[in-house]
Amino acid sequence: MLSAESAALIRATLPAVGGALDEITTRFYATMFAEHPELLDGMFNRGNQASGAQRRALAGSIAAFAGSLLAEPGTRPDALLARIAHKHVAVGVTDDQYTLVHKYLFAAITDVLGEAVTPDVAAAWDEVYWLMAGALIAQEARLCLEAQVRPGHPWRQWTVVERRDETADTVSFLLRPSDGAPAPRARAGQYVSVRVRMPDGVHQLRQYSLSSAPGDQVRRITVKRVRGNGAPEGEVSNLLHRTLEAGDELTLSVPFGDVVLDETDAPLALVSAGIGCTPMVSMLERLTGETSTRSVTVLHADRSPADHALRADTKRLVDALPEARAQFWYERDAAEEPGSRTGLMELDALELPADASVYLCGPLSFMREVRSQLLRGGIPARNVRYEVFGPDLWLADATA
Missing domain, CATH: 1.10.490.10 (Globins)
Incomplete structure (x- = not known):
């Protein structure tokens, strides 16, 4: 070449x-x-x-x-x-x-x-x-x-049919195509771009994973508000939290993303932290809809049960799958969620199958640490896939 x-x-x-x-x-x-x-x-x-x-x-x-x-x-x-x-x-x-x-x-x-x-x-x-x-x-x-879109024109108008407050900082928006036509094809794990006009007139784009079953006509995105905490706050997430209500329209791209649920019967591990749970819930929705008997392990880390977005959905979906189990870690208030553990995610005692297909989503530091634990535990690197919200800095840091 x-x-x-x-x-x-x-x-x-x-x-x-x-x-x-x-x-x-x-x-x-x-x-x-x-x-x-x-x-x-x-x-x-x-x-x-x-x-x-x-x-x-x-x-x-x-x-x-x-x-x-x-x-x-x-x-x-x-x-x-x-x-x-x-x-x-x-x-x-x-x-x-x-x-x-x-x-x-x-x-x-x-x-x-x-x-x-x-x-x-x-x-x-x-x-x-x-x-x-x-x-x-x-x-x-x-x-x-x-x-089936023209290059440069992946956009379509969607109508918010429901707004759900998931946590103090996380909101789900349920959306339906405004033209009434069928929703575009999606795969579990994919994201959409959201295009919004900011108060200064400039349009900004952000990507949000679908957190619903990929085949549904009504799609869900779950948006965590990015607070400043010493850095600039997320302008799009805060705008959506402040202004978007049922009946409003939103411009979305068709779904894209290469980190999607595979088609094998291999044991599956869905590993996330914070808002990284969203593509995992979409994968669980698909598995549940297919009445899958695949072995599934769901692992999630968060600040507290109250901060854990889509926690009830995750538990409901795990309970509906005959070969699924879940383990949660919380930095505080773990006693509020029976069976959860206090502290950071620790995988050494979980004994994941060596042939497991593993999906990671969460902060980059979290994914790097968990990936290291997985490799030490015998999971081949080729079996571990990750999704990054925003620019992919994994390669950037690796080549620095």
């Missing part, structure tokens, strides 16, 4: 480029948004821009893709890009935007690295970029075709 000449140059320059990627991506975004401010209206999450999360995620994906091309030069790492492709189609990225990104990204590389970017080095990294972009464009075209 990557030419031998380019591979030699990428191998020689990857340490320098990788070490400067944070500065490169900082300059890239600053210049691109200065000249194309319209991209911040309904495309990029300005909260992630302000925190640097998007910049770090982009740097990590570029470094990981280049490293993968060097490690396995005869293959294209499409699996590595699947998460990005799903996110792109869910926010309306179009093919022409790859040319725009190329212009500003390579200008930033040249500005930061200066004379080190010879014509040959520039050509080698150009090859890497277009291999990555071409793979993404192909995947995104296929995803749009499967979802």
